[in-house]
Amino acid sequence: MEVNFRVSGRIAKPVEDVFEALADPEKLSQFFTTGGAKGRMEAGKTVMWDFHDFPGAFPVYVIEVVPNEKIVFEWAAYEGDSGKIGAKHGEADYRTTVTFLFKPTDDGRTLVEIIEEGWRETDGALRGSYLNCEGWTGMLCAMKIWLEHGINLREGFYK
Template identity: 30%
Template sequence: MDELEIKVKLQISKPVSEVKDAIIRADKMANYFIAEGARNMEEGKNIQWTFPEFPEMIIDVKILKIDSDQVIFEWEGSKNKQLEVRIDLEERPGNSTLITVSEGKMKYDPEGIVWLKRNTEGWSNFLACMKAYLEFGINLRKGGFEFMKAS
Protein backbone atom coordinates (compact mmCIF):
# COMPACT_ATOMS: atom_id res chain seq x y z
CA MET A 1 0.00 0.00 0.00
CA ASP A 2 1.73 3.16 -1.23
CA GLU A 3 -1.19 5.61 -1.18
CA LEU A 4 -4.10 6.43 1.07
CA GLU A 5 -7.50 7.60 -0.12
CA ILE A 6 -10.59 8.61 1.82
CA LYS A 7 -13.95 7.17 0.81
CA VAL A 8 -17.11 7.56 2.91
CA LYS A 9 -20.73 6.81 1.98
CA LEU A 10 -24.18 7.50 3.38
CA GLN A 11 -27.69 7.23 1.98
CA ILE A 12 -30.11 10.13 2.39
CA SER A 13 -33.84 9.84 1.88
CA LYS A 14 -34.03 12.70 -0.60
CA PRO A 15 -33.76 12.83 -4.41
CA VAL A 16 -30.41 13.49 -6.09
CA SER A 17 -31.47 16.98 -7.24
CA GLU A 18 -32.27 18.06 -3.67
CA VAL A 19 -29.03 16.62 -2.28
CA LYS A 20 -26.95 18.28 -5.00
CA ASP A 21 -28.71 21.59 -4.35
CA ALA A 22 -27.82 21.33 -0.64
CA ILE A 23 -24.16 20.83 -1.60
CA ILE A 24 -23.73 23.63 -4.13
CA ARG A 25 -25.92 26.30 -2.50
CA ALA A 26 -24.14 28.15 0.29
CA ASP A 27 -27.39 29.15 2.02
CA LYS A 28 -28.29 25.47 2.41
CA MET A 29 -24.77 24.30 3.27
CA ALA A 30 -24.73 26.90 6.08
CA ASN A 31 -27.35 24.75 7.83
CA TYR A 32 -25.02 21.78 8.23
CA PHE A 33 -21.40 22.56 7.29
CA ILE A 34 -20.08 26.07 6.58
CA ALA A 35 -20.71 29.53 8.00
CA GLU A 36 -23.11 31.88 6.28
CA GLY A 37 -21.84 34.31 3.66
CA ALA A 38 -20.03 31.97 1.31
CA ARG A 39 -20.76 31.98 -2.41
CA ASN A 40 -22.54 29.18 -4.22
CA MET A 41 -20.40 26.59 -5.97
CA GLU A 42 -20.03 27.29 -9.68
CA GLU A 43 -17.88 25.26 -12.03
CA GLY A 44 -14.55 26.97 -12.73
CA LYS A 45 -14.89 29.42 -9.81
CA ASN A 46 -12.89 29.82 -6.64
CA ILE A 47 -14.76 30.29 -3.38
CA GLN A 48 -13.87 30.46 0.30
CA TRP A 49 -15.41 28.57 3.16
CA THR A 50 -15.37 29.51 6.81
CA PHE A 51 -16.87 27.50 9.61
CA PRO A 52 -19.14 28.86 12.36
CA GLU A 53 -16.99 27.35 15.11
CA PHE A 54 -13.68 28.51 13.65
CA PRO A 55 -14.13 31.92 11.97
CA GLU A 56 -10.36 32.40 11.74
CA MET A 57 -10.04 29.34 9.48
CA ILE A 58 -10.55 30.26 5.82
CA ILE A 59 -10.52 27.45 3.26
CA ASP A 60 -9.95 28.18 -0.44
CA VAL A 61 -11.98 25.89 -2.69
CA LYS A 62 -11.58 25.60 -6.46
CA ILE A 63 -14.68 24.15 -8.13
CA LEU A 64 -13.57 21.82 -10.93
CA LYS A 65 -16.82 20.18 -12.06
CA ILE A 66 -20.52 20.20 -11.32
CA ASP A 67 -22.96 18.01 -13.21
CA SER A 68 -26.22 16.24 -12.44
CA ASP A 69 -24.68 13.55 -10.22
CA GLN A 70 -21.23 14.78 -9.25
CA VAL A 71 -19.39 17.70 -7.65
CA ILE A 72 -15.59 17.85 -7.81
CA PHE A 73 -13.42 20.45 -6.14
CA GLU A 74 -9.88 20.97 -4.96
CA TRP A 75 -8.79 22.30 -1.59
CA GLU A 76 -5.93 22.18 0.88
CA GLY A 77 -6.91 18.85 2.36
CA SER A 78 -3.68 18.63 4.30
CA LYS A 79 -1.10 21.31 5.10
CA ASN A 80 0.35 22.61 1.81
CA LYS A 81 -1.30 19.80 -0.18
CA GLN A 82 -4.03 20.50 -2.72
CA LEU A 83 -6.29 17.48 -2.88
CA GLU A 84 -9.25 16.62 -5.06
CA VAL A 85 -12.61 15.91 -3.45
CA ARG A 86 -15.27 14.02 -5.42
CA ILE A 87 -18.86 13.89 -4.28
CA ASP A 88 -20.80 11.31 -6.28
CA LEU A 89 -24.59 11.14 -6.08
CA GLU A 90 -26.32 7.88 -7.00
CA GLU A 91 -30.07 7.60 -7.30
CA ARG A 92 -31.40 4.78 -5.14
CA PRO A 93 -34.85 3.18 -4.75
CA GLY A 94 -37.42 5.10 -2.77
CA ASN A 95 -36.32 8.51 -4.05
CA SER A 96 -33.09 8.26 -2.02
CA THR A 97 -29.52 9.23 -2.82
CA LEU A 98 -26.31 7.38 -2.01
CA ILE A 99 -23.58 9.96 -1.48
CA THR A 100 -19.94 8.92 -1.83
CA VAL A 101 -17.23 11.39 -0.82
CA SER A 102 -13.68 10.58 -1.94
CA GLU A 103 -10.60 12.63 -1.14
CA GLY A 104 -6.97 12.05 -1.83
CA LYS A 105 -4.52 10.59 -2.44
CA MET A 106 -1.62 10.88 -0.01
CA LYS A 107 1.40 8.78 0.78
CA TYR A 108 1.18 6.03 3.35
CA ASP A 109 3.38 7.78 5.90
CA PRO A 110 2.80 9.50 9.29
CA GLU A 111 1.45 12.69 7.65
CA GLY A 112 -0.86 10.65 5.43
CA ILE A 113 -2.17 8.64 8.37
CA VAL A 114 -2.99 11.83 10.33
CA TRP A 115 -4.77 13.24 7.23
CA LEU A 116 -6.69 9.98 6.69
CA LYS A 117 -7.99 9.95 10.26
CA ARG A 118 -8.84 13.66 10.45
CA ASN A 119 -10.52 14.01 7.08
CA THR A 120 -12.35 10.66 7.19
CA GLU A 121 -13.85 11.83 10.48
CA GLY A 122 -14.65 15.21 8.89
CA TRP A 123 -16.36 13.82 5.80
CA SER A 124 -18.35 11.34 7.89
CA ASN A 125 -19.53 14.26 10.02
CA PHE A 126 -20.38 16.22 6.85
CA LEU A 127 -22.62 13.38 5.63
CA ALA A 128 -24.32 12.82 9.00
CA CYS A 129 -24.98 16.56 9.39
CA MET A 130 -26.35 16.79 5.84
CA LYS A 131 -28.67 13.84 6.48
CA ALA A 132 -30.00 15.40 9.69
CA TYR A 133 -30.57 18.73 7.94
CA LEU A 134 -32.20 17.38 4.77
CA GLU A 135 -34.37 14.72 6.38
CA PHE A 136 -35.25 16.38 9.69
CA GLY A 137 -34.31 20.09 9.47
CA ILE A 138 -31.79 19.73 12.31
CA ASN A 139 -28.39 21.46 12.40
CA LEU A 140 -26.26 18.82 14.16
CA ARG A 141 -23.16 20.96 13.84
CA LYS A 142 -24.53 23.82 15.93
CA GLY A 143 -22.61 23.73 19.21
CA GLY A 144 -20.99 20.42 18.34
CA PHE A 145 -17.44 21.76 18.22
CA GLU A 146 -17.49 24.21 21.13
CA PHE A 147 -15.02 21.96 22.95
CA MET A 148 -12.40 22.65 20.25
CA LYS A 149 -12.42 26.44 20.61
CA ALA A 150 -9.49 28.03 22.37
CA SER A 151 -10.43 28.91 25.96
Protein backbone atom coordinates in the same frame (compact mmCIF):
# COMPACT_ATOMS: atom_id res chain seq x y z
CA MET B 1 0.73 2.94 -0.54
CA GLU B 2 -1.91 5.26 -1.98
CA VAL B 3 -3.56 7.41 0.70
CA ASN B 4 -7.28 7.92 0.02
CA PHE B 5 -10.71 6.99 1.35
CA ARG B 6 -14.38 6.68 0.41
CA VAL B 7 -17.41 7.19 2.67
CA SER B 8 -21.07 6.95 1.74
CA GLY B 9 -24.57 7.23 3.10
CA ARG B 10 -28.18 7.32 1.97
CA ILE B 11 -30.43 10.35 2.42
CA ALA B 12 -34.21 10.09 2.15
CA LYS B 13 -34.57 12.97 -0.31
CA PRO B 14 -34.48 13.25 -4.11
CA VAL B 15 -31.06 13.64 -5.72
CA GLU B 16 -31.81 17.24 -6.75
CA ASP B 17 -32.34 18.29 -3.11
CA VAL B 18 -29.21 16.54 -1.90
CA PHE B 19 -27.06 17.96 -4.70
CA GLU B 20 -28.30 21.49 -3.95
CA ALA B 21 -27.46 21.07 -0.25
CA LEU B 22 -23.78 21.04 -1.27
CA ALA B 23 -23.91 23.31 -4.33
CA ASP B 24 -25.89 26.18 -2.75
CA PRO B 25 -23.81 28.14 -0.19
CA GLU B 26 -26.87 29.22 1.80
CA LYS B 27 -27.95 25.60 2.27
CA LEU B 28 -24.42 24.35 3.00
CA SER B 29 -24.14 27.02 5.69
CA GLN B 30 -27.24 25.63 7.41
CA PHE B 31 -25.66 22.29 8.34
CA PHE B 32 -21.93 22.15 7.56
CA THR B 33 -19.89 25.34 7.20
CA THR B 34 -20.45 26.68 10.71
CA GLY B 35 -18.82 30.01 9.75
CA GLY B 36 -20.64 30.19 6.41
CA ALA B 37 -20.00 29.43 2.74
CA LYS B 38 -19.58 31.99 -0.03
CA GLY B 39 -20.04 31.14 -3.70
CA ARG B 40 -22.02 28.50 -5.54
CA MET B 41 -20.17 25.31 -6.48
CA GLU B 42 -19.58 25.89 -10.22
CA ALA B 43 -16.73 24.52 -12.35
CA GLY B 44 -13.79 26.91 -12.53
CA LYS B 45 -14.91 28.94 -9.49
CA THR B 46 -13.17 29.36 -6.16
CA VAL B 47 -15.58 29.42 -3.24
CA MET B 48 -14.85 30.10 0.43
CA TRP B 49 -15.78 27.84 3.35
CA ASP B 50 -15.45 28.91 6.96
CA PHE B 51 -15.77 26.81 10.13
CA HIS B 52 -15.94 28.06 13.72
CA ASP B 53 -14.21 24.84 14.82
CA PHE B 54 -11.33 25.33 12.34
CA PRO B 55 -10.68 29.09 12.35
CA GLY B 56 -10.34 31.08 9.19
CA ALA B 57 -12.09 30.86 5.85
CA PHE B 58 -10.24 28.93 3.19
CA PRO B 59 -10.57 28.47 -0.57
CA VAL B 60 -12.24 25.53 -2.26
CA TYR B 61 -11.30 25.22 -5.96
CA VAL B 62 -14.20 23.74 -7.93
CA ILE B 63 -12.92 21.52 -10.75
CA GLU B 64 -16.02 19.82 -12.17
CA VAL B 65 -19.78 19.97 -11.67
CA VAL B 66 -22.31 17.66 -13.31
CA PRO B 67 -25.71 18.75 -11.99
CA ASN B 68 -27.35 16.13 -9.75
CA GLU B 69 -24.45 13.69 -10.35
CA LYS B 70 -21.04 14.96 -9.30
CA ILE B 71 -19.04 17.79 -7.72
CA VAL B 72 -15.24 17.64 -7.74
CA PHE B 73 -13.03 20.15 -5.94
CA GLU B 74 -9.55 20.62 -4.56
CA TRP B 75 -8.49 22.17 -1.29
CA ALA B 76 -5.35 22.44 0.81
CA ALA B 77 -4.19 19.06 2.06
CA TYR B 78 -4.54 18.63 5.80
CA GLU B 79 -1.80 16.73 7.61
CA GLY B 80 -2.74 17.16 11.25
CA ASP B 81 -0.26 19.46 12.98
CA SER B 82 2.29 20.14 10.23
CA GLY B 83 4.26 22.67 12.28
CA LYS B 84 4.93 24.72 9.13
CA ILE B 85 5.54 28.38 9.86
CA GLY B 86 2.91 30.54 8.16
CA ALA B 87 0.56 27.65 7.45
CA LYS B 88 -2.84 27.28 9.07
CA HIS B 89 -2.93 24.52 11.66
CA GLY B 90 -2.29 21.29 9.77
CA GLU B 91 -2.42 22.80 6.26
CA ALA B 92 0.18 21.37 3.88
CA ASP B 93 1.64 22.91 0.71
CA TYR B 94 -0.36 20.82 -1.77
CA ARG B 95 -4.01 19.99 -2.48
CA THR B 96 -6.17 16.90 -2.24
CA THR B 97 -9.11 16.16 -4.53
CA VAL B 98 -12.60 15.59 -3.14
CA THR B 99 -15.31 13.99 -5.28
CA PHE B 100 -18.97 13.93 -4.30
CA LEU B 101 -21.15 11.48 -6.24
CA PHE B 102 -24.96 11.65 -6.06
CA LYS B 103 -26.91 8.57 -7.16
CA PRO B 104 -30.69 8.13 -6.99
CA THR B 105 -31.79 4.83 -5.48
CA ASP B 106 -34.79 2.72 -6.50
CA ASP B 107 -36.63 3.67 -3.32
CA GLY B 108 -36.42 7.45 -3.91
CA ARG B 109 -33.43 8.13 -1.66
CA THR B 110 -30.03 9.43 -2.72
CA LEU B 111 -26.75 7.61 -2.22
CA VAL B 112 -23.97 10.13 -1.54
CA GLU B 113 -20.37 8.97 -1.94
CA ILE B 114 -17.40 11.12 -0.93
CA ILE B 115 -13.91 10.23 -2.11
CA GLU B 116 -10.83 12.17 -1.03
CA GLU B 117 -7.44 11.40 -2.54
CA GLY B 118 -4.06 12.84 -3.37
CA TRP B 119 -2.25 12.86 -0.04
CA ARG B 120 1.47 12.33 0.00
CA GLU B 121 2.79 9.09 1.44
CA THR B 122 3.82 10.41 4.86
CA ASP B 123 2.73 9.75 8.43
CA GLY B 124 1.25 13.26 8.62
CA ALA B 125 -0.74 12.72 5.43
CA LEU B 126 -2.07 9.41 6.69
CA ARG B 127 -3.12 11.12 9.94
CA GLY B 128 -4.76 13.92 7.94
CA SER B 129 -6.67 11.45 5.78
CA TYR B 130 -8.08 9.73 8.89
CA LEU B 131 -9.19 13.08 10.30
CA ASN B 132 -10.81 14.13 7.02
CA CYS B 133 -12.52 10.74 6.71
CA GLU B 134 -14.00 11.36 10.15
CA GLY B 135 -14.99 14.89 9.07
CA TRP B 136 -16.74 13.77 5.88
CA THR B 137 -18.62 11.07 7.78
CA GLY B 138 -19.83 13.74 10.19
CA MET B 139 -20.77 15.96 7.26
CA LEU B 140 -22.90 13.18 5.75
CA CYS B 141 -24.67 12.68 9.10
CA ALA B 142 -25.27 16.44 9.40
CA MET B 143 -26.55 16.62 5.80
CA LYS B 144 -28.93 13.72 6.39
CA ILE B 145 -30.45 15.07 9.61
CA TRP B 146 -30.77 18.60 8.17
CA LEU B 147 -32.39 17.50 4.91
CA GLU B 148 -34.69 14.92 6.48
CA HIS B 149 -35.60 16.71 9.74
CA GLY B 150 -34.42 20.35 9.54
CA ILE B 151 -32.00 19.95 12.46
CA ASN B 152 -28.50 21.49 12.44
CA LEU B 153 -26.49 18.68 14.03
CA ARG B 154 -23.30 20.78 14.21
CA GLU B 155 -24.88 23.70 16.09
CA GLY B 156 -23.04 23.92 19.41
CA PHE B 157 -21.18 20.66 18.77
CA TYR B 158 -17.72 22.23 18.62
CA LYS B 159 -18.15 25.09 21.12
